Amino acid sequence: MTIWQLVTREILHRKLNFLLAVVSVAAAACALVASTGLLRIHDLQTEAILDAKISQAQSRLAVMEDDYRKYMKELGFNLLILPAKQQLTEFWEKGYASHTMPESHVHVLADSGTKSMRHLLPLVQQKVRWPEQKRRIILIGTRGEVPIRHRKPKEPMLLPVPVGKVVLGYEIAQDLGLTPGDSITLMGERFTVDSCRPERGASEDATIWVDLPAAQALLAMEGRINAIEALKCHCFGSAVAEIKQEIISLLPDTKVIVRDNKVTVRAKARARAQKEHAAAIASEKANRAKLRNRREDLAAILVPVVILLSAVWVGLLALLNVRHRRTEIGILRAIGLRSKQVFAIFMAKAALVGLLGAAIGCVTGYVLANIAHYSGAEQREVAHFALVAPQVLVAVVVCAPLLTVCASWLPAMAASRQDPATVLQQQ
Numbered sequence: 001m002t003i004w005q006l007v008t009r010e011i012l013h014r015k016l017n018f019l020l021a022v023v024s025v026a027a028a029a030c031a032l033v034a035s036t037g038l039l040r041i042h043d044l045q046t047e048a049i050l051d052a053k054i055s056q057a058q059s060r061l062a063v064m065e066d067d068y069r070k071y072m073k074e075l076g077f078n079l080l081i082l083p084a085k086q087q088l089t090e091f092w093e094k095g096y097a098s099h100t101m102p103e104s105h106v107h108v109l110a111d112s113g114t115k116s117m118r119h120l121l122p123l124v125q126q127k128v129r130w131p132e133q134k135r136r137i138i139l140i141g142t143r144g145e146v147p148i149r150h151r152k153p154k155e156p157m158l159l160p161v162p163v164g165k166v167v168l169g170y171e172i173a174q175d176l177g178l179t180p181g182d183s184i185t186l187m188g189e190r191f192t193v194d195s196c197r198p199e200r201g202a203s204e205d206a207t208i209w210v211d212l213p214a215a216q217a218l219l220a221m222e223g224r225i226n227a228i229e230a231l232k233c234h235c236f237g238s239a240v241a242e243i244k245q246e247i248i249s250l251l252p253d254t255k256v257i258v259r260d261n262k263v264t265v266r267a268k269a270r271a272r273a274q275k276e277h278a279a280a281i282a283s284e285k286a287n288r289a290k291l292r293n294r295r296e297d298l299a300a301i302l303v304p305v306v307i308l309l310s311a312v313w314v315g316l317l318a319l320l321n322v323r324h325r326r327t328e329i330g331i332l333r334a335i336g337l338r339s340k341q342v343f344a345i346f347m348a349k350a351a352l353v354g355l356l357g358a359a360i361g362c363v364t365g366y367v368l369a370n371i372a373h374y375s376g377a378e379q380r381e382v383a384h385f386a387l388v389a390p391q392v393l394v395a396v397v398v399c400a401p402l403l404t405v406c407a408s409w410l411p412a413m414a415a416s417r418q419d420p421a422t423v424l425q426q427q
Contacts, residue, residue, distance in 0.1 A: 007348045014321065021317045021353045022360065025404060028303075028310035029361020029396045030368070035299035037369025037387040042295060044373070046288040053284060057277035079117060080257040081105075081228040081247060088257070095138070095203055096125040097226040103212075105251050106228050110146045112250050117230040117243070120146040124215045124225050130208075132185045137172065138207045141215020160211065165194035167209035173197075186210075187218050311407040318350065318408040322415040339417060346412035347405055354401030361400070362393050 011018045082091065083099035091097055106122040124141040144160035161167050166186065168178055173196035178184065182193045186208065199205060216222050244256040369387045 004348065007345055007352065010345065010349060011352075017317055017321055018349070018353065021314050021404070022357045024310040024313040024317075025354055025357025025400055026361040026364065028307045028403075029358045029400055030365040031303050031306040031361075032396055033362050033365025033388055033392065034368045035303055036389070036392050037365065038372060039292065039296060039299065040387050040389075041369065041373045042288070042292050046285070046292070049288070050281060050285060053277075053281050057274075057281070060277070078258065079230040079243070081109075081230065081251070081254050082257065083226065084253045084255050086226075086255065094127065096127065100221060100224040100226045101251075101253060103223050103225045105254065106146050106225070108250055109228070109230075109247070114246060114250075117247075119231045121229045122146065122212065122225045123227045123229060124212060124219060124221055125227060126219055128187070128219070130186065132187075133176065136206075138169075138203060139215060139218065140207050140209045141212045141219075142209065143212040161209050162194055163211050163214070164191060165210075166191045167194055168196045169205045169207040170197055170199040171205040172208060189214070189218065307403070311403055314350070314353065314404050315407040315411065318346065318411040319414075322346070322411045342415055343412050346408055346415055350404040350408035350412070351401040354404030355397070357404070358397045358400035362396055366393075 082097050083101045086097045086099045103122055106120050109117065110120055121142060124139075126139055127136060128139050129135075130137045142161065166184065172178070173193075176184075178193050178196065180193050180195050184191055184193065191210065197204065197207075210218075212225075216224065240258050243258070247256050248254065366388055373387060
């Protein structure tokens with residue numbers, strides 16, 4: 001009779017002993033595999049939660065970005081470049097600059113490729129008498145927005161006034177009963193009304209807009225302008241000083257005014273929202289890391305304890321088995337079975353216990369990990385073996401038989417060294 005036949009008969013004869021040993025090994029293997037899977041599930045949930053928060057933050061910031069564009073369209077330019085000699089007290093009193101600067105200044109800014117400004121608009125603006133109507137108006141001359149070199153063209157905030165036409169402020173159009181298509185004479189020149197602006201409730205209601213060359217001719221300011229309006233990027237604080245410094249370095253004979261309006265307020269809100277989102281994501285990441293560390297520490301304690309208890313239990317079962325089989329072992333030795341063969345029987349049984357327990361434990365732990373994963377609130381589709389690394393399963397299958405063999409070593413040694421004569425005499 002071969003050793004494996006003897007092992008098989010031993011297992012069939014003492015099914016409960018074998019089953020209890022297999023269950024203890026399976027429990028240890030399941031604890032190791034499941035804990036590894038649960039830690040992986042935690043990592044996947046962390047990734048899903050952080051991705052959701054990042055996506056939410058990006059969506060909110062995108063909405064705020066759209067709000068900026070709408071505010072910019074409504075509020076207009078918030079960066080004003082004036083001649084350096086212009087006194088601001090006089091400027092605020094009159095509403096326009098009395099000093100002028102070369103029109104070429106706007107091209108210097110555009111050709112610089114600046115990234116801090118957009119929508120450059122040169123202006124000639126002056127309060128004059130409209131002799132034909134015997135009233136005072138604010139005459140504004142402008143051209144189309146000057147594109148900035150190396151920047152993607154943006155939708156213009158202000159369309160140019162066509163040559164030979166005018167755009168009327170609300171008050172002037174209402175007082176004179178003018179509508180688009182009507183003709184007017186302005187300071188001896190004939191113009192056609194292109195459009196009428198809606199009511200603003202400000203000095204803009206008393207303006208007449210013409211193309212820049214026409215305004216320069218009417219005001220005897222050929223090649224000159226008295227302001228450049230622009231829209232700065234969404235920045236504030238120290239960035240404002242940097243913008244001013246950049247413009248003055250390009251145009252030393254100018255001064256820069258940054259109008260603080262809703263755009264700036266929204267920019268501050270956006271920056272604050274970015275910080276809040278970054279802090280929330282960092283806090284969530286830190287909390288998840290702490291939770292993982294706690295779970296990892298728990299697994300580092302629980303799994304070794306389960307493995308140790310399993311090894312002790314397997315050893316005790318092996319010892320009880322040896323004691324209960326003393327007579328059988330004595331008979332086997334008496335009929336010629338050598339001590340090495342007796343030892344091999346117990347070692348083969350221990351290895352079989354470890355291998356079978358490892359297989360059952362790996363399958364059970366893997367199933368439990370998948371159940372935990374797909375029943376969670378935050379889940380992410382993963383490959384079947386992504387929850388438990390294959391090397392973990394291989395390690396369990398290899399190490400479990402070694403563990404049971406080691407746990408059964410001493411009982412097996414005791415069984416193989418028994419003197420058959422002594423054992424049989426005691427019966």
